[in-house]
Amino acid sequence: MLPTIHILLTLPFCFILYHYFHVSLLNNLIVFFSAWLFDVDHYIWFVVRKRSLSLKKCYHYHHPWPSRERDLLHFCHTIEFYIILLILSLFIKEFIYVFIGAAYHMLWDIVRKSYLVYYKKKTFLKGVRAGSTIMWIKRHYSPSKSTKLKTL
Numbered sequence: 001m002l003p004t005i006h007i008l009l010t011l012p013f014c015f016i017l018y019h020y021f022h023v024s025l026l027n028n029l030i031v032f033f034s035a036w037l038f039d040v041d042h043y044i045w046f047v048v049r050k051r052s053l054s055l056k057k058c059y060h061y062h063h064p065w066p067s068r069e070r071d072l073l074h075f076c077h078t079i080e081f082y083i084i085l086l087i088l089s090l091f092i093k094e095f096i097y098v099f100i101g102a103a104y105h106m107l108w109d110i111v112r113k114s115y116l117v118y119y120k121k122k123t124f125l126k127g128v129r130a131g132s133t134i135m136w137i138k139r140h141y142s143p144s145k146s147t148k149l150k151t152l
């Protein structure tokens with residue numbers, strides 16, 4: 001989903017947090033930025049994968065979603081990232097607001113993907129993005145796979 005859409009969806013959420021839950025302005029800013037900045041992992045993936053710093057090429061690589069590849073590792077969209085945020089929030093209180101923003105971001109990503117898969121019948125979207133960094137590493141760097149590579 002485009003960052004502008006995430007920003008537009010996050011503004012009313014931050015208003016509700018501020019107005020009804022009395023979340024401070026600073027913590028609201030943390031929620032606001034973490035609700036859309038974590039899409040930076042798309043750019044990081046593109047830079048590593050395509051060895052290019054071009055934002056324009058990155059945009060065209062990811063849009064229209066999905067890219068031509070499957071099993072993309074957008075590490076800020078994996079379960080481990082959220083677990084790390086929760087663990088950090090035990091020690092640094094502000095990380096709970098990072099977690100809230102990131103979870104809100106992920107919620108809308110899931111809503112959009114579910115809409116496209118189940119309503120628009122774009123079933124090819126299943127498996128485009130890895131849900132777990134550990135499982136992705138296991139799929140791409142398992143010992144059996146490296147053994148196969150040695151024999152080729």
Ligand SMILES: [Zn+2]
Pocket residue numbers: 001038039077105109
């Ligand atoms: Zn996202």
